[in-house]
Structures are given as structure tokens and as C-alpha cells.
Amino acid sequence: MAAYIQIPTPAGKFDALTAGPQDGRPVLLLHGFPEAAVQWSEQLSVLGSAECFAVAPDQRGYSPGVRPEQVVDYRMAELVGDVLAIAEHFGWDRFDLVGHDWGAAVAWTTAAQHPERIRTLTAVSVPHPDPFGDAVRNDEDQHQRSAYMQVFRASGAEKALLADNARKLRQIYHPGVPQHHVDDYVQRLTEPGALTAALNWYRAMRFSGGRIGPVAVPTLYVWGTEDVAVGSTAALATADHVTGPYRFEMLEDVSHWIPEEVPETFTRLLLQHLLAHQD
Template structure:
């Protein structure tokens, strides 16, 4: 870890969370006695994408923990592609909470982390108090859109290069130029460098890409009964506006959808203040 990367997370506590799947690395903030919040990061990033939200949650008395997800934690890096299916990631949520001693907790997820969080919230409504999903719609809404909406299918098919054999070599060639180009300019250079350095470690990028290779959204999904807020950036190139709005059909509990203007896929970092404000408001309301 570079000194500059270490600087933006210096005030966070490092954890190692041992589960049946392996040991997850994590960062945490806030008093141990505070209301519990688990935050799941998105593709090509890691737990420190939530630095701003972790600090804000801690300042408001919450106990917030953000793990590096399976594949991103070296101690939970399955060799087979099937090990990255969303069902496994949803089980990780429950096992991590068990190891932390959390009976009930609030769940937050971005991108692939949100996809896993939707499933975990549907499976464990007695444990998940609230859900805050960012960027990724409910998997059921996404699956339906892939079958019925050519526009959404084209957006998803645009990512086929990430599923192709040899994608790792192309992304890491020439100093990882293509990989670096995946983040918007609004995300600080030192943070992108931190992500690229981590993904350049042996096996890390393959694990990250295996999330795309393992999940084709052809399974059946359950609606979410817990209070839910869904944040989506209007400039998101992966999820269409129609798909984002259709998520309302997959939540049976109290639900609020917020479309953020001028924001793309990396909502927690592109719109740190707005994301944090929505998260704190949602938690306070429930």
C-alpha cells in the first residue's frame, strides 16, 4: 500500500473477518456499541470506496464495517468461476454478520455489492433492518429487462469484453491503461492508483472479472420486504432508466428511488455528499 493510499484510510480500523468461506479483509469506523451498518463495494474497487460514508456514519454514532468482497479479499478468492455467483456473495453477508456478532444490521451495497445486497435482504428480512442499494437495480428487474428490453441488453452486452478469455492481459497492458480508463476523472488519481495496484496483484483481476463471468441473471429472484432506498446515477451507462425505475416492482416494503443528475456508475465517490446524505436520512427514517 502506498503512503498516499494509506493516508486516505489512516483513520479507519483494519479488520480480518474469518468465515466458513475464508477470511475477509475489512475497514471499520464508529463505536462498537453503535447501530450496525455493513457496506459492500462495487466492481474494480474495494472497501475503501466507502471512506467518506464510513467516517460520516461513525460521526453519527453508527458502527460501520466495509469488507473487501470475495475475490477482492485474498483470503476468499475461489479458483472456479462458479464461486463468484451472487448467491455465494449473499451468503457471505450473513456469515460476516455472524462473525461480527451482529443479530440485526443495515445493509448498503454498490454495483455488484448492491446486487448481492438485494439478494441478502430478500433472504434475511429479519436480520436486515434497511437496504440502501446504489447503482445496481434489483436482480429480478435487471433479469426481466435483459429478456424484454433490447436497449438494456445492449448496455449489458457492451461489457462482454470483461467476460472474454484474456481480458486480464488487455486491461493490464501498457501500464494498465485500459483499466485506469474505467474510472471517471472526478475520482482522485491516488485512489484510482490504489485500485489499479490492488487489481494488478496476482489473481486479483481474474477474481474481479469472474463476477461478470459467473452471473448471467437467469435465476429466479425474491422481492425485498425491508425499507429500501435505491440511488442511481442518470449518466450510468450500464443500467437504463427504465430498468432502474422498474426496481419498484421488486420491493414490497417502504421504497424510495432517487435519480442523481450528472452522476455515473461510481455514485459513492462521484457524489459523496449526496450518497452520504441519502444514507443517513434513510437510516434515520427507519
């Protein structure tokens, strides 16, 4: 059973779920859009039972205590800073980092920029940002798959997604996502300012810019063949951007929502990765 805590940082207090002993192996799990820490419920339970100290925060904008109003406050430098601030709060010199969707983008960047802090990286669905950016620009399939980002950046996105009892927001989630998770996400994102903050991650992309370079830490990348947002071009090219030990797991007939759609499969892969790299 995960415990709810708040994590004080210079940016504000992050809401978070934790499991396992505080002196256990530290594992930080970063959720994606449009979700929250509860997406990691199954993984928190298993990691806690495996004597890890697993922490899943509601990230910047999703935690009411860290919800700045300016778009620039959601650029990648701030998101990586949040990861390090949370680690500092717990006194972690090194930790395992897991991310899905936007959380994966943050995790990739943190691992590239601060390899001395990351024991292992597990990225789910979203590939290394450099080949992903190349594919968005140069691969027609990926360019079309990523067209939704322009919709999310538009000024009227909030109104469109929340109209008619959040019908379009609910349509984003795959049927494999548990309904009680969807209801929880939608309830959170209908709170004043919450959806704007979540969409500001997309709007701030123009401030982040630049390539992050290769990742040197032991890395597991998990991608589903039915991912509507991420095609095979960048997924397969990610291997060329990891210089450390690398494992790529392609899940047949699985969508973008891997941690919730196939929790047992994903958690098994995650535990194998952690056990393989304990130093």
C-alpha cells in the same frame, strides 16, 4: 479515520475497513467492480461519527485471504453467504446493508432471501435484479449498455485490461472517482490472481440464475441519470419489486460512481434513510 481489520469466516479472512463504536448500529457496506472497501471512505467517516459501527469488507476475490480459483465459487449463493458470515462474526442479528454496483446486486439478493436479518437496504446504481435482468433481455438500450459483461467474461479479459500499464482498466473509472482511489484499485487488481477473481463474478453469473422475488425491507435506491451501465428502464421499474417502504432518488448529471463522485449527497441520503427506519 477508518481502522483496518481482518474478519475470519469459514471461507477465509476478509480484509475490511471499520469506523465507529463496535456497540453502535451495525452497517455493512459492499463495494462494486473494479473497486474495494476504500470506495466507502467518506461514508465510513460520517457513519462512524454518527455512532454507527460501519464495516466495509474487500469482498470475495478482492481479499487475498478469500480468493478461490474456481469460477463456481463466485456464484451469488457464495456472495450472500459471505454477507451472513461477516454478520455472524460480529454477532449481528439485524443490520443495515449498503451496496454499490455488484455490491448492490448482492445486497438486493440478501435482502430478498433473508429479510429478517436486514433492517434497511440501500442500493446504489444497480437496480433490483429481476427488472434489471428483464431489461437486459428485452430492452435494446439496456442490452447495449450491458454488452461489456460479455467482454469481461472472455478468457483474454485480464490481459486486455492490464496491458499498457492497465490503460483499459483505468478507463473504466469515471473522472469523478478520486485519482488516489483509482491508483489503489489498479495496484490491488494487478496483484497475481486478483483481476481474475474480480472478473469471475461475471463469469459465475451463469451459475446463479433464477429470480429473487420482491424485497420487503425498507429500501433506498439511488441512481444517476448519466450511468452508462444502467439505463432508466430497470431503474424506474424497481419500484414494482419492493413491497416495503421505498424511496427512489434520481441524481441528475451523476454517473455510475455515486459514492465517490457525489459523496456528500449520497451520504446525506443514506443517513436520512437510516434515521427514518430505526426499529
